[in-house]
Amino acid sequence: MKKLLLxxxxxxxxxxxxxxxxxxxxxxxxxxxxxxSITPAMGAGAEMAIAEVAAAGGIIDGKKPVAVRxxxxxxxxxxxxxxxxxxxxxxxxxxxxxxxxxxVTGAILQxxxxxxxxxxxxxxxxxxALSTAExxxxxxxxxxxxxxxxxxxxxxxxERGIKSVALTYTNNDYxxxxxxxxxxxxxxxxxxxxxxxxxxDGKGDYSAExxxxxxxxxxxxxxxxxxxxxxSGMIRAALDAGAFTTFMLPDGMVGAxxxxxxxxxxxxxxxxxxGTDSNGAALFQAAAKAAxxxxxxxxxxxxxxxxxxxxxxxxxxxxTNSKDWAPKVMDLANAPGEVILPGELAKALQLIKEGKDIxxxxxxxxxxxxxxxxxxxxxxxxxxxxxxTTKSFR
Amino acid sequence: xxxxxxxxxxxxxxxxxxxxxxxxxxxxxxxxxxxxGILRFSNFAHGDTMAFGTxxxxxxxxxxxxxxxxxxxxxxxxxxxxxxxxxxxxxxxGTDRVVYRYYRMKKxxxxxxxxxxxxxxxxxxxxxxxxIGPDDQNFADGARFVINAADWRAMTGLSxxxxxxxxxxxxxxxxxxxxxxxxxxxNKTRTGKSMRAFSDNEDLALLxxxxxxxVVRVTWxxxxxxxVIAGTLYGLDKSFKPFTYFQLLLPFFAAAIxxxxxxxxxxxxxxxxxxxxxxxxxxxxxxxxxxxxxxALEPEGLVQLLSTDYKxxxxxxILLIVLLFKPTGLFQGKxx
Numbered sequence: 175m176k177k178l179l180l181x182x183x184x185x186x187x188x189x190x191x192x193x194x195x196x197x198x199x200x201x202x203x204x205x206x207x208x209x210x211s212i213t214p215a216m217g218a219g220a221e222m223a224i225a226e227v228a229a230a231g232g233i234i235d236g237k238k239p240v241a242v243r244x245x246x247x248x249x250x251x252x253x254x255x256x257x258x259x260x261x262x263x264x265x266x267x268x269x270x271x272x273x274x275x276x277x278v279t280g281a282i283l284q285x286x287x288x289x290x291x292x293x294x295x296x297x298x299x300x301x302x303a304l305s306t307a308e309x310x311x312x313x314x315x316x317x318x319x320x321x322x323x324x325x326x327x328x329x330x331x332x333e334r335g336i337k338s339v340a341l342t343y344t345n346n347d348y349x350x351x352x353x354x355x356x357x358x359x360x361x362x363x364x365x366x367x368x369x370x371x372x373x374x375d376g377k378g379d380y381s382a383e384x385x386x387x388x389x390x391x392x393x394x395x396x397x398x399x400x401x402x403x404x405x406s407g408m409i410r411a412a413l414d415a416g417a418f419t420t421f422m423l424p425d426g427m428v429g430a431x432x433x434x435x436x437x438x439x440x441x442x443x444x445x446x447x448x449g450t451d452s453n454g455a456a457l458f459q460a461a462a463k464a465a466x467x468x469x470x471x472x473x474x475x476x477x478x479x480x481x482x483x484x485x486x487x488x489x490x491x492x493x494t495n496s497k498d499w500a501p502k503v504m505d506l507a508n509a510p511g512e513v514i515l516p517g518e519l520a521k522a523l524q525l526i527k528e529g530k531d532i533x534x535x536x537x538x539x540x541x542x543x544x545x546x547x548x549x550x551x552x553x554x555x556x557x558x559x560x561x562x563t564t565k566s567f568r
Numbered sequence: 569x570x571x572x573x574x575x576x577x578x579x580x581x582x583x584x585x586x587x588x589x590x591x592x593x594x595x596x597x598x599x600x601x602x603x604x605g606i607l608r609f610s611n612f613a614h615g616d617t618m619a620f621g622t623x624x625x626x627x628x629x630x631x632x633x634x635x636x637x638x639x640x641x642x643x644x645x646x647x648x649x650x651x652x653x654x655x656x657x658x659x660x661x662g663t664d665r666v667v668y669r670y671y672r673m674k675k676x677x678x679x680x681x682x683x684x685x686x687x688x689x690x691x692x693x694x695x696x697x698x699x700i701g702p703d704d705q706n707f708a709d710g711a712r713f714v715i716n717a718a719d720w721r722a723m724t725g726l727s728x729x730x731x732x733x734x735x736x737x738x739x740x741x742x743x744x745x746x747x748x749x750x751x752x753x754x755n756k757t758r759t760g761k762s763m764r765a766f767s768d769n770e771d772l773a774l775l776x777x778x779x780x781x782x783v784v785r786v787t788w789x790x791x792x793x794x795x796v797i798a799g800t801l802y803g804l805d806k807s808f809k810p811f812t813y814f815q816l817l818l819p820f821f822a823a824a825i826x827x828x829x830x831x832x833x834x835x836x837x838x839x840x841x842x843x844x845x846x847x848x849x850x851x852x853x854x855x856x857x858x859x860x861x862x863x864a865l866e867p868e869g870l871v872q873l874l875s876t877d878y879k880x881x882x883x884x885x886i887l888l889i890v891l892l893f894k895p896t897g898l899f900q901g902k903x904x
Contacts, residue, residue: 382879385851386876389581389852390870391855
C-alpha cells in the first residue's frame, strides 16, 4: 500500500512537472442551479477563446492555456467558495473566468480571490454593489451594472420628453435593483415616479395592481418584469382597463413572446436591452455555431470576452501572476489601439508581442469603465406595426 | 368636482371587476357549500377539481379551434363547456365511488373525509400538471372588448375610460343563468326537493324513502357543472394557471363561510362580499376621490388601505371576523 501511494505520488509529480508550462484558467459558473440552462453556452464561449489562443501557440512564449471548470451553483455562497478554493489550491489556476451570479461572485472575490491574490473577470454579475466592493484591483466584469440600465432608461425618457411615469417591478432582486437604479437616475434627471409598486409573478389577475398604478397616474408605465411572467400580465391588465397605452420595456421584457402576445396593441411602446451594432456579435455567433453551441445565449459573448481578456493581459504582462496582469486589463479593453474582434485573438497576441496597442472589442463590444466593468451597450427598441424594431444603439 | 368622471373611474376599477370576480367566487362557493350541505364535509379538492375541469375545457377548445369551429364574437370555450362538464362529472362520480363512498358507508367523522379530500386534491393537482403543465394557458378567443377605452373616450369625451370586456359580460350573464337554474332545480323539482330534505335532516329523508346514493350522485353532477363553469369563466376573464386555481380555494371557503356554510343564497352573497372587500380595500381611491371631492380636499396620497400584495389577507381577515362573531354566517348556515 505504501509503495502504491509513493508510486502514485511520484507519477503525480511527474505529470505535474510535464504540464508546468500550462496556464490554468478556472471557469467557475453555476453549472447546477437556477442558471443551469444558460451556463453551458457561457462555459463553451470561454473555452472557445481558450482553444483559439492554444491553437495560436499559447501565450508568453508558448505557455498553453487550459480550462478548468468549477461549479458556483449561483445561489450557495459556501459551495461556491469551496469550489473556488479547491480550484486555487489543488488545480493551481492563474485566473477566474467567473463567477456568474452576483451573490456568489462577491463571496468568491472576498473569500478566495483576494486572500490568494487571484484576479477574476465575471461575464454576468450585474449587481451595482460589486462596483464599490473592495477588490484590491483584482475584479473586473464584462457585464454592465444594473445601475447603468437605469441611467440609459432615464436618458431615453428624457429624449422623448416624458416627465412622469408609473413604475412596476417584479418582486425579486433583479426587479427591485433595476427599479431602484432607474428611479434614482430618473429623479436625478428631473423626472417623477408617481408610484413604484411591486407585482408578484404567476398570478391570474393583475387588475388590482393596475388600478393602484392608474390612480397614481403617469404618462407611461415602466414594467421592470419578465415577459413570460407577471410583466405581460401587468401589460394585459393595463391595456384592458385602458389605464396605460404606452409602456417602457427593460431587458427582461424584450422578447419574441411580446410580439406574439400583444402585437399591434403595443405600437409606440419602447425599451432597451443589452446589445451592440458591432459585427463582433455576428462573428462570435458564427464561430459558436461552428463549435457546436448556441452563441445567442445570454452572456455567452461576455464569457468569451472575459476569457480572452484574461489571456491577453497575461500575454501583455509576460506573467501569469495576477498582481502583474490585472493592471493590464483596462488598457487592453479600451481604445486606443487596433480593434480586435472574435476570431482575431492570434492577431492580437502577435500585436501585443510586437509591443503595439490593442483595443479589444470582442463579441460584446467591451468598453471597461469605472472600477473595471462594462460600460454597457444597449439597443433601444420600439414597437412599430406589432414588431420590435431597432431604434438606435447607445 | 366631477361626479361623472368619478363614477366612471369607480365603475372601471371597482364595480365591474368586483362584479365579475364576485360572480366567479359565488359559483365556486356554491359548489363548496353544496358539498358541505349534502355530503357534509369541506371539500379541499374543490380548487384543483376546478383546474381539472377547466383543463378539459381548454383541451376541447383547442380541438375545436384546430377543426376550425368558432363561436363568432364569443369564445369557443363556451361550446366546449357542456362536454367538459360531462367529463368532469364522470371524474367526480368516479372519485366518489373509489374514495368518498367508503367513508360515507362507514359513517366516518367529517374530519376524516376532509383529510381524504386533501388526498384527492394532491392527486388532481398532479394529474393537471402532468397533462397540461404548470404554466399559464391562454384559451380566450373571439372579440375581446364590448367597449374599449379609446372608443369610450371618443364616444363620451370623458377623461376617464370605461372598458367592458366580452369575458366580463359573459361571466356575469352565465353566472346569473347558472344561479337561476340551480335555484329553480332546488326549489321546483322533485330531485331538488329531495336534496334539500337530505341536507336538512338525513335520517328523516331516509325514512321518507329518498335514495341517498341518488342524491349524492345528483349533487356531484351539479357541483361538477358549477365548478367547470366557474373555472372556465375565471380562465377566460383572467388566465388559467393550476396554482392560481388551487389558491382560489381560500376565497371560495371564505365566501361560503361568510354566507353561511350549506346555504346557497349565502354562498352568492358571500362571494360578492369577499370580492368587493378584496377589490375595495386594495384599490387606490385617489382618482375617484380626486374627481368627487372639491379641489381643496383632493387627496395627495394614494388613499390605498392595503397594498395589493395583501389581497388574500383580506379573505383571511373576513373569515376570522365572521367565525369569531357569527359562526353560522350572514344567512344562517350550519355552524362550522
